[in-house]
Amino acid sequence: MRIVDLFSGAGGLTFGFYYNLIDGQFVRNENCDIIFANEFDHAAAEAFRMNFPDINMIERDIKKLKREDIVQLIGDEEIDLIIGGPPCQSYSTIGRRVYDDKAKLYNEYYRLLNIIRPRMFLFENVKGLLSMKDENGNSIIEDIRNKFEHIDDNLGYRIVYDTLDAVRYGIPQHRERVFIIGIRNDLDIEWNFPEGDDQEITLFQAISDFPPIESGQEITEYGECVPQNEYQRLMRGNTEELTCHFLAVYGDKIQTVMNHVIPGEGREYINRLVDEGVLGEEYRLTSGYKNTYGRLYADQPCTTITNNMSTPSGLRCIHYEQNRALTPREGARIQSFPDWFHFSGNRKQIKTQIGNAVPPLLAIRLATELERILA
Template identity: 75%
Template sequence: MRIVDLFSGAGGLTFGFYYHKENNRFIRNDNCNIIFANEYDRAAAATFRMNFPDINMINQDIKELTEEQVRGLIGEEEVDLIIGGPPCQSYSTIGRRVYDDKAKLYNEYYRMLSIIRPKMFLFENVRGMLSMKDEKGNFVIDNIQNMFANINDELGYTIVYDTIDAVNYGVPQHRERVFIIGIRNDLDIEWDFENLNIEDEQLTLEQAISDLPHINSGEEIHEYGDCLPENDYQRLMRGENENLTAHFLAKYGEKIQTIMNHVIQGEGKDYINGLVDQGILEERYRLTSGYKNTYGRLYADQPCTTITNNMSTPSGLRCIHYEQNRALTPREGARIQSFPDWFQFTGNKREIKTQIGNAVPPLLALKFAEQLEEILG
């Protein structure tokens, strides 16, 4: 397949097409040729280049990609597939939703379809996109369906979409995202989300990260030490990797550390305030802001909740380690997203966490790649 990768981020969706899984190892997929990728964010583009050095990464605003430039990048041969979805922050139901320039980037996707004319496309975004409206009160998903169905007199795409939870596809977290499949209307191709290969069992958080070394406030650890992989998922994630990266924690203050020391699995803000009410904790530890699962400790024997760019912030949504009194490290977040340990992230600590939190889980991407490769050859 000849593929164009838009809004690529660090490369989570890319990973599923660049590799396939064989004998519990990631092997290069020679049937997928990613012609070029485009990403606006400098740090994410640098991470992409580090991990996919043979893919032509165009690090610039998609609005500045000219038709001449794109045609020069793809050449004369037909493109089979465009993958990627615009940034999701504007559509997210967490925080302030606004129909801003980022929310309108599906117009650039439309423009790329009109130039590249791929056989199919795969578009991913947060579930909140389905309820998002434009300034006229029209649902964004309806805009996409109507616009993409009739790009010009000759070209249009039939669209099907569904909400997919990554936990059903080998990823150890609940992560619901909308996936849109577009099929060029001159092709006799059908897509059925039910054909994606669902895994028999869901992985728990403990199964995903229990082999990563113990870490304390303010530390950064680069070696596994005596920690050995305990199951097939951990062995897949390690591969032949020897040196850990992105396994670091911020330095916690006394109040935050005390709160983490006392919260139990499945509990958070309300539990801590209950301890204050009972006199077990002093009044100064009362939590007066945030959501119900602020300072929430994760369950060991359940899949993780959705990984976000606040995975290492105890005062964010549930992200406290099920056993140790700390938040998750970025490497643990990457594990939970199904990035292997040898996948490296570049940038400052905030940028690294953002790249991980925004990514499509590679193992979920791999499921889509398998099905699309079967259809497109």
């Protein structure tokens, strides 16, 4: 299967086509040949190169990928599949939604479909895509459907899309994302999204084998902590050096809040403690959403991992037991990145690479089904 990988980031979606999951191990999938990948962000592109050194990474603004460049990259053989999803921040229902240049990047996906003309494509984005409108009030998902179904007089793609929750595919996290499948209209192919599982992996089951860590620390060894279950063994693999297990230095207010908040509670709970006199007025929280400064449950899957996974004032991300936020490596583990997967850049860039990614285990499930019907 010949694949082109767009908006690749550090490679969460890529991972699902690069590896198979066999007998509790990630094994290179020799049936998938990723011809080239494209990513604009330098740190993400560098992380991609570290993890997939044999894939041709084109680090360039997709708008500057010209027809002649693409034709030369893909050669004479047909491309079976394009994978990838444009940046999703503009569509997100968390924060300010705006129809900006990033929101319009699906038009570049459309342009490359016209050039490459693959048999199928896989397009991923946040659930907010379904309700997003352009500056004229027109539905973005309908614009995507209309454009992709009628690329020109001879080419179009039948569109199937659904919202999948990662928790149903072996990932210890509730993460709803829209996946759009396009099938070239000259092909007699039927697509059904893979069925999920009923059994959920809890946050405790996912990350309880990481060594304890405190404000300002960075820990690079697992020490005496050993994997306790199948998921932890899969994620740990043969990794010996622990990376990205670090925390910022917390000030008194943030640390005090984390010391007092209980599982399932957040900002409003802390303010009740202030009202009751348990905490002083200086600890009142006056900004943020209802689920900010929230402590996670040990016995439930995690809430959605974002690039604010280590920011208590961002979203619910306080460790179920320790008085701290999640570390980036814990966030990566919750996303189902194995511990040996590398991230690149400064701390903010690393968290962005993790928070923006498609969970690799979900990618594997999608890749398996696509490989089956395209074989």
